[in-house]
Amino acid sequence: xxxxxxxxxxxxxxxxxxxxxxxxxxxxxxxxxxxxxxxxxxxxxxxxxxxxxxxxxxxxxxxxxxxxxxxxxxxxxxxxxxxxxxxxxxxxxxxxxxxxxxxxxxxxxxxxxxxxxxxxxxxxxxxxxxxxxxxxxxxxxxxxxxxxxxxxxxxxxxxxxxxxxx
Amino acid sequence: xxxxxxxxxxxxxxxxxxxxxxxxxxxxxxxxxxxxxxxxxxxxxxxxxxxxxxxxxxxxxxxxxxxxxxxxxxxxxxxxxxxxxxxxxxxxxxxxxxxxxxxxxxxxxxxxxxxxxxxxxxxxxxxxxxxxxxxxxxxxxxxxxxxxxxxxxxxxxxxxxxxxxxxxxxxxxxxxxxxxxxxxxxxxxxxxxxxxxxxxxxxxxxxxxxxxxxxxxxxxxxxxxxxxxxxxxxxxxxxxxxxxxxx
Numbered sequence: 001x002x003x004x005x006x007x008x009x010x011x012x013x014x015x016x017x018x019x020x021x022x023x024x025x026x027x028x029x030x031x032x033x034x035x036x037x038x039x040x041x042x043x044x045x046x047x048x049x050x051x052x053x054x055x056x057x058x059x060x061x062x063x064x065x066x067x068x069x070x071x072x073x074x075x076x077x078x079x080x081x082x083x084x085x086x087x088x089x090x091x092x093x094x095x096x097x098x099x100x101x102x103x104x105x106x107x108x109x110x111x112x113x114x115x116x117x118x119x120x121x122x123x124x125x126x127x128x129x130x131x132x133x134x135x136x137x138x139x140x141x142x143x144x145x146x147x148x149x150x151x152x153x154x155x156x157x158x159x160x161x162x163x164x165x166x
Numbered sequence: 167x168x169x170x171x172x173x174x175x176x177x178x179x180x181x182x183x184x185x186x187x188x189x190x191x192x193x194x195x196x197x198x199x200x201x202x203x204x205x206x207x208x209x210x211x212x213x214x215x216x217x218x219x220x221x222x223x224x225x226x227x228x229x230x231x232x233x234x235x236x237x238x239x240x241x242x243x244x245x246x247x248x249x250x251x252x253x254x255x256x257x258x259x260x261x262x263x264x265x266x267x268x269x270x271x272x273x274x275x276x277x278x279x280x281x282x283x284x285x286x287x288x289x290x291x292x293x294x295x296x297x298x299x300x301x302x303x304x305x306x307x308x309x310x311x312x313x314x315x316x317x318x319x320x321x322x323x324x325x326x327x328x329x330x331x332x333x334x335x336x337x338x339x340x341x342x343x344x345x346x347x348x349x350x351x352x353x354x355x356x357x358x359x360x361x362x363x364x365x366x367x368x369x370x371x372x373x374x375x376x377x378x379x380x381x382x383x384x385x386x387x388x389x390x391x392x393x394x395x396x397x398x399x400x401x402x403x404x405x406x407x408x409x410x411x412x413x
Contacts, residue, residue: 002175002176003172003173003174003175003176004172004173004174004175004176004185004187004273005172005173006171006172006173006336007173007274008173008273008274008275009274009275009278010185010275012182012183012184012185013185013187013189013190013273013275013276013279014275014278014279014282015279016190016193016275016279017193017270017275017276017277017278017279017280018279018280018282018283020193020194020197020255020279021248021251021252021255021279021280021283022283023197024197024200024201024251024254024255025247025248025250025251025252026247027197027200027201027204027251028200028204028247028250028251028254029247031201031204031205031208032204032207032208032223032226032227032247032250033227033246033247033250035208035211035223036208036211036223036224036226036227037227038211039211039212039213039220039224040224040227040228042213043213043214046213
């Protein structure tokens, strides 16, 4: 078969060399660049996703913190309000209790006064009877005369009444 | 003692006068090796890399992409596989000489074919950027008389690329052959001086062991890689200039 000359030009050999280079470029594209680029892009996407996730988590944490801080402030206010309301109610309640007690006392006093008045009346009546009986008896004994008891009784009672009125 | 330096060995012939030589077969072997390496490197890629293979694959892709975006521009990102192909095919073709194969880049047809592909791409971008009319009119600038010079200048681009690559690799082959034959002669002289010529020991070319490897580091490894790099760089620069991309 022999050898080519040291420097030779052959159309087909040039064409084959051109095709070889072009074909190899496509082979490299398909078997090296495309798969590696795909994986690099996927990695980039994953990294981007991690970053956005982290940003979102941070934002959410900030929002939560603000929300709870707000809530804490409100809670203090609410507690204040509660205490105030409770003390107001307690004041009202104590006033009410005091008023009730006062009324009760007034009531009891008036009842006791009524009682005393009644008792005094009873005692006065009793004394009136006793005195009239005694007077009649004494008068009877002194006079020793038959006196119409009934008339005298009335007389004396009248006298005592008048006595008491003076 | 004569030194015989010839081109690629013709292996078989196809109809239409197509001959298949070592150049073509070795090119295909190199291409198959590159393809298999690519498939092996990109097997089982993970978003979170677990294998060294993936790290290597990503490093290669990133390096070539960066080379392209640095020397051309971001919009030529799709050019990376072509540059990768030119780099790997050129470098491995030259380095195949180390395995006693005939390096395809020591055949002018190979480098000429590659530089013609580059020339087609350059011309495509020139026409795309300026329009066909302006492209043709560009040959008559600055004066009509210079048209032949402009045409020569245009053709010089692929020819210089082809001959530069071819010349550098083939010079390595020539120098290697010269060193081998010189060392063989030196071995003969050495055995003659020692009175050992004609014995079985003289069949062992003692000076040829080891020494050529040192030269081979420069002429095959360094020069081969350098020419691959130069060819790729020139491709990027010419295409960028053709497309009128400014930095």
